[in-house]
Amino acid sequence: MLSFFCNNAQQVRIVFIATLLVVLFPPLTRAQVASISVNGGLQMASAEFKHEVSDPLFSTILTAEYPVGTGVTFDLGGAVRVLEDPAFGLESIMLGASFSSSFRGHNGTIKAVIHSPFVTSGKLNFDGNTTLDRLEKGLHVHLIGSVGLSDRVRLWIYGGPSYFSISQDVITDVDLPAIGVRKLAPPKLQSRNTSSWGGNIGVDFVLSLSKRLGFGIGARFTRTTAQFENLLAGSVTGEHVTVSSSGGGLQVLSGLRWQLR
Numbered sequence: 001m002l003s004f005f006c007n008n009a010q011q012v013r014i015v016f017i018a019t020l021l022v023v024l025f026p027p028l029t030r031a032q033v034a035s036i037s038v039n040g041g042l043q044m045a046s047a048e049f050k051h052e053v054s055d056p057l058f059s060t061i062l063t064a065e066y067p068v069g070t071g072v073t074f075d076l077g078g079a080v081r082v083l084e085d086p087a088f089g090l091e092s093i094m095l096g097a098s099f100s101s102s103f104r105g106h107n108g109t110i111k112a113v114i115h116s117p118f119v120t121s122g123k124l125n126f127d128g129n130t131t132l133d134r135l136e137k138g139l140h141v142h143l144i145g146s147v148g149l150s151d152r153v154r155l156w157i158y159g160g161p162s163y164f165s166i167s168q169d170v171i172t173d174v175d176l177p178a179i180g181v182r183k184l185a186p187p188k189l190q191s192r193n194t195s196s197w198g199g200n201i202g203v204d205f206v207l208s209l210s211k212r213l214g215f216g217i218g219a220r221f222t223r224t225t226a227q228f229e230n231l232l233a234g235s236v237t238g239e240h241v242t243v244s245s246s247g248g249g250l251q252v253l254s255g256l257r258w259q260l261r
Contacts, residue, residue: 034078034259034260035257035260036257037075037076037079037216039073039254039255040075040253041254043248043249045068045069045250047068047245048067049245051230051232053230053232059114060112062110062174063110064108064109064171065108065109066132066168067106068106068245070104071103072104073253074100075099075100075101077096078097079095081093082095091154093146094145095142095144097140098140098142100136100140101137104133104134104136105132105134106131106134108171110171111127112174114126114176128185132169132189133169133191134166134167134168135167136164136248137165138162138198139162140160145158153205153208154206154208155205155206156204156218158201158204160200162222163197163198164224166247167191168192168228170191170228171187171188174187175187195226196224196225198224199222199224200221200222202220202221203219204217212260213258214256214257216254216257218252218254219250219253221250222248223246223249226244226246229242230243
């Protein structure tokens with residue numbers, strides 16, 4: 001589950017997270033209730049980021065656009081009760097953690113503008129597109145407040161920090177077409193990985209189907225800001241330039257809940 005933490009810096013961070021959980025979780029050994037949840041659903045987002053580079057030698061501007069849309073999400077988590085009847089109308093307070101994985105395939109767009117005195121408009125426009133993949137994995141820690149709505153229905157309200165690892169296909173190079181052709185050939189791609197901290201907040205309605213089994217449906221909003229290197233600019237200028245990209249989004253999830261004790 002944690003195989004996406006693949007370099008030394010990421011391994012240090014996951015060890016830190018694991019240590020934090022160990023420090024927080026001693027009370028869990030005395031907890032009266034523990035549960036596991038398995039969810040599937042959708043992650044919805046409408047973010048977009050761009051990579052752009054200007055080549056003054058050839059009077060060319062290249063722009064790569066990366067839309068980030070809706071994708072399929074899988075989520076596996078667990079929680080334990082650490083405090084019963086705390087106050088404020090809560091039935092209990094729980095500590096939980098979950099791992100989510102969201103995959104999205106989308107069409108990226110590449111545009112080239114070449115300024116030329118030999119055409120009436122003063123410039124030549126070229127465009128093309130390619131399929132790009134984006135995979136977001138997150139480790140989320142939750143502080144959960146449980147409210148009893150009826151004998152069989154519970155409302156969980158939760159939030160906390162999140163740690164994300166994001167893999168994104170980016171465009172690294174473009175071959176300009178021959179004279180008279182306005183469609184760009186498929187660009188060269190490379191998958192890039194980045195990681196960052198963020199947060200999460202959500203609600204979950206849990207319906208008890210039996211003493212141990214339940215069904216839950218809810219929504220969670222996660223957010224982070226990641227940095228992706230502009231390899232398109234690097235291929236032209238040799239400079240190291242990064243561009244911000246928003247990660248996470250609104251997740252609509254449903255699945256099974258197992259109460260262990």
